[in-house]
Amino acid sequence: MxxxxxxxxxxxxxxxxxxxxxxxxxxxxxxxxxxxxxxxxxxxxxxxxxxxxxxxxxxxxxxxxxxxxxxxxxxxxxxxxxxxxxxxxxxxxxxxxxxxxxxxxxxxxxxxxxxxxxxxxxxxxxxxxxxxxxSSSAEQQQTTSGTFGLPGGRFLVGVAGLVVIGVGVYQVVKGLRKKFLEEIDTSSASPQQVRVVERLGQVGYVAKGAAFVVVGGLLAYAAITFDPSKATGLDGAMHTILQAPFGQWLLTLVALGIAAFGVFCFFRARYPQRT
Incomplete structure (x- = not known):
């Protein structure tokens, strides 16, 4: 076989x-x-x-x-x-x-x-x-610090940051272009349910992608400054968003988008993609 x-x-x-x-x-x-x-x-x-x-x-x-x-x-x-x-x-x-x-x-x-x-x-x-x-943030800082000790470690951390940023951009594009619909079989769902799935996926992937971009940016910044404490992961990204202008509202929007992605996962469980 x-x-x-x-x-x-x-x-x-x-x-x-x-x-x-x-x-x-x-x-x-x-x-x-x-x-x-x-x-x-x-x-x-x-x-x-x-x-x-x-x-x-x-x-x-x-x-x-x-x-x-x-x-x-x-x-x-x-x-x-x-x-x-x-x-x-x-x-x-x-x-x-x-x-x-x-x-x-x-x-x-x-x-x-x-x-x-x-x-x-x-x-x-x-x-x-x-x-x-x-803590995920502490683990990421330890990993970043260990990577800095390797030959070319600073370059590796910078590349990792760019990769994470790329993943974030991909997630945003995936949400905007509705590519996530390829991962869910809604053939048995009602038109109303399909519309809900589309909206949840769009909002969820865009918000999740935005968070990834910030995470990758922090990782790249850690490489530029040679400071592993800057690599604070998703929690650090949330704090960075909060510190931006209108940060409280921006973070609220990101949180609601991530919640939308969570509900989208429930629909994926209800209508799983068939291989």
């Missing part, structure tokens, strides 16, 4: 699909919690980090929070495996040429990126479930 056939069987597995749906819901919940923390930060009532570590810490601090984090972690692992199966599905096109090869390369890059994101978030959820979670 070929890798593509194996990938197809894995991706069509009912058990994996159900777990992937849990993962999509978990992904949405994390974004809703980040949005809530950002709103608290904007209006002076937040003490936790407005990023994924703050969101996971919020869940861990609640009754039955740690068992819930185990469920979220397993679901996110399934979501990563689902995307990994997609990588195998695209590998056959890599040996082709022209548009077919370009489409295959693009598909592999996107899927690998999603696998990394989902796997990292799953790992973080399981760490918090076992009481070993830590």
């Amino acid at each position: 070929s890798a593509q056939q194996t990938a197809g069987r894995v991706a069509r597995s009912d058990a994996l699909e159900h777990l992937a749906r849990v993962g999509l819901v978990a992904y949405g919940v994390v974004h809703l919690l980040i949005a809530w923390l950002a709103l608290q930060l904007a209006w002076g009532g937040g003490n936790g980090s407005a990023d994924q570590s703050g969101a996971l810490q919020t869940v861990a601090s609640e009754p039955f929070g740690r068992p819930l984090l185990w469920v979220l972690g397993v679901g996110l692992i399934a979501l990563a495996l689902w995307q990994a199966a997609e990588v195998l599905r695209y590998t056959g096109g890599l040996s082709g040429s022209g548009d077919a090869k370009k489409k295959a390369v693009t598909g592999v890059v996107k899927c690998v990126g999603k696998v990394v994101v989902y796997a990292f978030l799953a790992f973080s959820a399981l760490r918090f479930a076992t009481g070993g979670g830590s």
Whole structure:
């Protein structure tokens, strides 16, 4: 049996699909919690980090929070495996040429990126479930500091910042051009639901992309100033937005956009893309 056939069987597995749906819901919940923390930060009532570590810490601090984090972690692992199966599905096109090869390369890059994101978030959820979670901002600063010690480390950090900025711009374009509709099967949804999905996706991806651009900008600034403390991740990006002119309202808009993305993830779980 070929890798593509194996990938197809894995991706069509009912058990994996159900777990992937849990993962999509978990992904949405994390974004809703980040949005809530950002709103608290904007209006002076937040003490936790407005990023994924703050969101996971919020869940861990609640009754039955740690068992819930185990469920979220397993679901996110399934979501990563689902995307990994997609990588195998695209590998056959890599040996082709022209548009077919370009489409295959693009598909592999996107899927690998999603696998990394989902796997990292799953790992973080399981760490918090076992009481070993830590601040994402602190971890990024430590990683940046360690990278500075490598030959060409400053250049690597700068490139990483530019890559993150590129990802942010891509997310914004994806939202504006509605490319996210390729990731969700709304054939069984009503016209009203489709319109809601479109609006949520547009607002969500634009807001998330804007946050990524700021995160990448801070990483690039850390490389320019040779100061790892500037690489403060998403939480630092939220504080940077807050300090801008009309920052309170800008951060509120970003938070509402991230919340819209979280709800969009629920629709993705309801209408998952068929491979």
